[in-house]
Amino acid sequence: MGTVINSFVINISLIFLFMSLTFYVMRTVLPIQPTSPRFVRFWFGVSNGLTAILLTINAIELGDALIDLRLIPIALSATYAGPFGAIVTLGLIFIGRMTLHGMSAPFIDAILMFIVFYLFSLLLSRISMHRARGYAIYIGFGALLVLIRVTGNVDARVFMNVFVPYFLMLSLGAWLCYWAAKKLETHLWMFLLHTHRATIDELTGLPNRYRTLEQMNDLEMSGKPWTLLVIDVDHFKQLNDTYGHLVGDAALRHIGQTLERISPPEGFVGRYGGEEFLLVLEGSTGVEEVAEKIVETVRLTTFECQGEVIPMTVSIGAAIAELEPSMAVFERADEALYAAKRNGRDQVRFA
Known part of the structure; x- marks a missing residue:
């Protein structure tokens, strides 16, 4: 149990680290959103793609099974950068999995899930909604795809011992990461605003x-x-x-x-x-x-x-x-x- 918690904390820390670096580097183009310039969405997708690859490498061991939380950076990319950010992230994951594991049956299944997820992001992007709700829908849809994939393929014991803990960790990790992303974006935005006010003359717009x-x-x-x-x-x-x-x-x-x-x-x-x-x-x-x-x-x-x-x-x-x-x-x-x-x-x- 202690090993699983330790691995979970490491995975969440990896997401926090890359997310913090990404927001800090992109602090001058905040907020990141589906209408941001293409290069902003591209690099946001790249950052989340690299995060997902690291999460795959640092997969969590549950008995004889390995699980990872790559769905979180995929959902973050789709939520903030829209379908374009999502496809960049999914493309990097594809390259990473091909490099690490080669072509295999699980790999083909994963690619099919990625395609379905991307098509879903295209559909969801046409609907106007609060970002937090969209993120929750992405996480829920991704979890549903995993559930559909394992239903009938694993016995009840494996489902209870592996996938129930996975869904719990995914839910907790997804909430923590979105909360941190929101706080970090707000903090950097306010920092830039106060820096601007501290260095710019309000009347003329010149440096003070x-x-x-x-x-x-x-x-x-x-x-x-x-x-x-x-x-x-x-x-x-x-x-x-x-x-x-x-x-x-x-x-x-x-x-x-x-x-x-x-x-x-x-x-x-x-x-x-x-x-x-x-x-x-x-x-x-x-x-x-x-x-x-x-x-x-x-x-x-x-x-x-x-x-x-x-x-x-x-x-x-x-x-x-x-x-x-x-x-x-x-x-x-x-x-x-x-x-x-x-x-x-x-x-x-x-x-």
Whole structure:
């Protein structure tokens, strides 16, 4: 009994391991569903197929019989990735069984069951239902196929000693695995959501202060040359006082979109706070042209709100990083920005 429980725990652990790795690697494309891109469903099917092969290798011994829980990854694949994911998983199982056991009567029976299961997944995919219910139906249908296969082929003693424990372990394992998959998917989804909120400025959609300073720190640690532009919207307080905060917010979004559009490929633009933006550039050549282009583009790009064209300009302070901390570069660029402001705005000053 202890050996059977130990084997069951090992099998469930294998499913958990592959499922966790799969969801983590695919965390940026969650949720996985039958309408996900084909490559997502393909790799999800591959992961479950490999899991099923390992479950076959680590089959559970019940007396003189061997059972495995491969129906669980098959059902997971069909539930999450639809018929396409299921056929990928079943195809890998076919290859694995052929490699391990060759052609045999049980192998032919198993292939027939796979075909029936796939056809059933095609049928079930046409019916709209809750994912948990669909998963339960897949598990139940797979168990029914096993039951049909063994009925009349084994005596009552073997059925009670082997297949009754199998159905119990299958039911418990299926519930545990679906519960874990659901919790894991929710956890990773919430993690991505909180990460997005922690690094993206809600108003402009640009990286926020934390993410932008992190980029500066990364370039500092890399030892490569880099340049910082501190960009400030001119007369923004006056704009807010004249037109209101909603127009001010629209103006900041306009500036943010303009900066994102004209920034060079090697540039990283983010909102530092208020009406101030940062542009972090790898390298130190061509920086003057980039800065002058920003000033000119903002000046010439029309900002229209509530039927009125509102002129907008920016001042820029720039500093080329030397062997110094990133915040020291920021302080030099900030001083250059104030020099540009004092000199009449709508211009660039280098530290």
